Amino acid sequence: MTSEFGCDREEEVVRAFAVGELSGQLAEHCESCDNCREVIHVSRVLKKIAGETKSQVPAAGFVWWQSRLRHKQSTEQRLARVMSLARAATVTVSALGLVAWAIVHRSDIGVGLREVGSSVAQWSSPNTASSVLALAYITMLLLVINIVLTVRAHVSNRRG
Amino acid sequence: MMDEASFEVLYQETARPLWSYIYRVSGNPSLADDILQETYYRFLRAPRLQMDRAQTKSYLYRIATNLLHDHHRGQQLEDKASESLHADEADTLRSDPDVTRLFQKLKPQERELLWLAYVEGNEHKEIARMLGLKDKSIRVLLFRARRRLANLLRVGSEGEAK
Numbered sequence: 001m002t003s004e005f006g007c008d009r010e011e012e013v014v015r016a017f018a019v020g021e022l023s024g025q026l027a028e029h030c031e032s033c034d035n036c037r038e039v040i041h042v043s044r045v046l047k048k049i050a051g052e053t054k055s056q057v058p059a060a061g062f063v064w065w066q067s068r069l070r071h072k073q074s075t076e077q078r079l080a081r082v083m084s085l086a087r088a089a090t091v092t093v094s095a096l097g098l099v100a101w102a103i104v105h106r107s108d109i110g111v112g113l114r115e116v117g118s119s120v121a122q123w124s125s126p127n128t129a130s131s132v133l134a135l136a137y138i139t140m141l142l143l144v145i146n147i148v149l150t151v152r153a154h155v156s157n158r159r160g
Numbered sequence: 161m162m163d164e165a166s167f168e169v170l171y172q173e174t175a176r177p178l179w180s181y182i183y184r185v186s187g188n189p190s191l192a193d194d195i196l197q198e199t200y201y202r203f204l205r206a207p208r209l210q211m212d213r214a215q216t217k218s219y220l221y222r223i224a225t226n227l228l229h230d231h232h233r234g235q236q237l238e239d240k241a242s243e244s245l246h247a248d249e250a251d252t253l254r255s256d257p258d259v260t261r262l263f264q265k266l267k268p269q270e271r272e273l274l275w276l277a278y279v280e281g282n283e284h285k286e287i288a289r290m291l292g293l294k295d296k297s298i299r300v301l302l303f304r305a306r307r308r309l310a311n312l313l314r315v316g317s318e319g320e321a322k
Contacts, residue, residue, distance in 0.1 A: 005303040011283060018281040038310050043278040045313060049259050050279045055179040057196060060171035064164050067201045 007035040017043050088150050095147055098140065162204060171200065174220055177280060182224050184279075185271045187264045191231065199224045214286065221290040225272060232268050262312045270305035277302055 007013075009029060013036045016022045022030065022040070030036045162170075175196065182199075183192035202223050211219060263271060269291070276287045284298040293301070 005300045010299075014278060014281060038306060039278070041313075042274065042306050042309055045259055045309075046263075046274060046278045049184070049263065050180055050275075053180045053183060055176045055183070056193075057175040057179050058193075060168040060175070061164075063171060063175075063197055063200050064167050064204075066197065067204045070201055071205060 007033050007039075009033070010036060010039055013039055014043060084150075084153060088154060091143070091147050091150050094143060098143065162208065167204070170216065174217060175200075178220060178224060181221065181272075181275050181280065182228065184263065184275055185228055185268055186231065187260075195224055195227045195231070198227055202227075218286055218289045221276070222292060225291055228268065228272070258316060259313070262316050263309065265312055266305065266308060269301070270308060273298070273302050273305045274309060278306075 009026070013022070013026060013030060016026055017040055030040060178199065179192055179196050182195045183189055186192055186195070199220060203220055206219075263274075266274070272291055273287065276282045276290060277284075282290070284302070285295055287293075287302075288295045288298050
């Protein structure tokens with residue numbers, strides 16, 4: 001029954017020893033089996049230090065409450081992260097669109113803007129045309145500010 | 161999601177032995193507190209599967225063991241000064257410092273195996289589930305761990321006799 005790596009009755013011995021029922025045939029076996037004698041010796045030593053361990057676990061209610069709180073916090077953080085990513089994606093797509101448009105029309109961007117201005121001027125006053133141009137510049141400026149703020153928020157989120 | 165009353169029953173049944181296991185494997189009481197709470201937090205967050213008592217217990221020990229492994233990996237990067245600090249802290253809860261010191265000389269996996277087998281009285285199949293190892297390897301690993309502790313105890317008692 002004893003092989004290179006222990007005895008086949010080892011688990012039986014451990015179970016019996018744990019409940020204090022190591023008697024009869026099994027006790028006789030342990031006397032003649034070096035492996036099982038060692039199992040009992042090690043079990044006895046470990047049970048002794050286990051009995052001397054004073055565990056001070058927190059109350060179940062505290063662990064429950066803390067888990068709920070942490071779960072709530074992580075859900076909120078996840079939601080904030082998703083919203084931030086969605087915002088960043090929107091800004092990035094808009095910025096890329098703007099850059100692509102600017103690259104395609106870089107040679108005649110000024111002419112194009114003037115044409116837009118004059119076509120607007122055909123159905124309204126010249127003041128309206130210049131207002132449209134101003135509005136386009138303001139929109140571009142706001143977009144750039146938004147990009148800068150989003151990048152800053154991302155950087156501070158990662159550091160935090 | 162488990163309700164608070166069911167959790168309390170499970171906690172009363174498992175928290176103390178689980179804390180002892182974590183503490184004896186890590187040798188650090190405050191780390192045992194942290195890992196215990198993290199274990200229950202992860203357990204409560206995990207998707208609810210149909211598990212009986214034994215499976216639930218194995219699952220809790222598996223989470224705790226994984227957290228202990230993460231800690232051991234992190235600890236390997238720490239310097240010696242920090243390790244000796246943990247050892248000093250562990251002394252505060254020891255009643256039998258010699259045996260505990262010898263037990264701490266074993267590798268973490270050896271401590272896990274010995275504790276789960278000889279203190280908790282788990283079967284090899286359960287231990288395999290708890291530690292994420294193959295059923296068949298438990299017998300060999302446990303044999304080696306036990307042999308190592310027995311040798312340490314023998315050398316320790318011979319040293320005392322001299």
